[in-house]
Each structure stands twice: as C-alpha cells, then as structure tokens.
Amino acid sequence: MKFGSIFMTSSLLFSAIYAEQSFISTDEYAKMLYKNPRGIGCDKCHGSHGQGAIIYTYMEDGKFTDLTAPPINNLPLNVFYQAFNKKSNLMPEYFLTDKEKAYIYYYITKKRKDEKK
Numbered sequence: 001m002k003f004g005s006i007f008m009t010s011s012l013l014f015s016a017i018y019a020e021q022s023f024i025s026t027d028e029y030a031k032m033l034y035k036n037p038r039g040i041g042c043d044k045c046h047g048s049h050g051q052g053a054i055i056y057t058y059m060e061d062g063k064f065t066d067l068t069a070p071p072i073n074n075l076p077l078n079v080f081y082q083a084f085n086k087k088s089n090l091m092p093e094y095f096l097t098d099k100e101k102a103y104i105y106y107y108i109t110k111k112r113k114d115e116k117k
Contacts (some may be wrong), residue, residue: 015091038094045069050108073108
C-alpha cells in the first residue's frame with residue numbers, strides 16, 4: 001500500500017469514525033478492539049496503552065532473557081498498518097479490516113496524547 005493511499009484511507013476512516021452514531025462511543029469501541037480484536041488482545045503483548053511490554057522471561061545460557069513486544073503507540077500510521085502485513089512467529093494474524101485498524105490506532109495514539117497532558 002503506498003503512502004498516499006494510506007493517508008487517503010486513514011483520512012476517510014477517521015472521518016467515518018467520528019461521523020458514526022452508535023450506542024457505543026468511539027473510545028469504547030476502540031478500546032474493545034485493542035483489548036480483544038480476535039481472541040487475544042493487543043494489550044497482552046504491547047501493554048495497556050501500546051507502550052510495549054515483556055511477554056515472557058526465560059532462562060537461556062544461565063541468564064534470564066526477556067521476550068518483549070515493541071511499543072506501537074509511537075508508530076507513524078503507515079508503519080502501524082505495515083506491521084499487520086508482516087509475517088511474524090509471535091504476532092498472530094488478526095484479519096482486521098482497515099477500519100478496525102484505524103480504531104486501534106486511534107485508541108493507542110489518543111492514550112499516548114492523554115498521558116502527556
């Protein structure tokens with residue numbers, strides 16, 4: 001996906017997010033997707049607000065080693081989208097729509113902005 005089309009898609013998605021009328025707020029829906037998009041939540045590995053977290057600590061060659069998930073709340077939108085398409089032995093495939101990804105991105109970047117206030 002080229003940057004221009006990502007920007008156009010993201011602009012349309014975010015305007016759709018704000019335009020929708022529903023029984024659940026944008027913040028609630030975004031949080032729900034982050035916490036449980038398809039079985040296991042992003043928060044289990046990436047932390048409660050996308051800040052990154054230790055997934056597991058194990059012993060290797062007599063020393064403790066942490067398996068960590070990177071922070072995702074500071075990624076540019078195009079890199080965030082690319083991460084879903086990257087094959088990984090750790091990150092599950094969620095089969096999220098672009099709109100669902102936009103909600104998750106909204107949630108983690110909004111949380112980061114709220115923490116800075």
